[in-house]
Amino acid sequence: MVNTLGLVLGLGMALTIVGLHFLKGTSKPVPEDIAQDVLEQRAATVPETDFPEPYNRSIGGGGGAGAVAAGGAEGELEDSEEEDAGFDPDAIPEDDVEYYEIEFVKEGETIEVANNENILDAGEEQGWDLPYACRQGQCLSCGGRVASGEDAHEYVRHSNNETLSDDEMEKGYMLTCTAYPTTEFSVETNETP
């Protein structure tokens, strides 16, 4: 009798375990993917600008929206950005590298300077002790002048010029550290407006 009861109980437990094993459990709820919604919401909060990249970054990222909102200044900003951007001498293809005779009046010599070499570097290669500080077009230490006093725009182009105004360049001044020749001319080093 006892054995029969035990057998029944044992069988019942075994069946229960087997039954539980095959029972379908409740699945863990998977949250809905809201990544796209979040992206769209964020995009909607970023003000639109009319500037193509990267101009809108260079005028202060998010602040660019304010500048655009000023209206009318759009064209001016684009123009000045283009002007200030200078040019990249490293982008000149080897086939387009040209050399010009540049007379260094105070040093008393004329040397050949490539259109991808700045006036300051070329002079230093001769061993001349020329003035400079930042070497990035951000100060005036390296200032030089077209000896004839003619418009420097006609003789050099700057890779960067954050110092000289158009008026000053028209009087012949240049930043020798970022000025690359576009034709031959005579330069007076250590000359600033």
Ligand code: FES
């Ligand atoms: S050294 Fe500063 S602008 Fe040339």
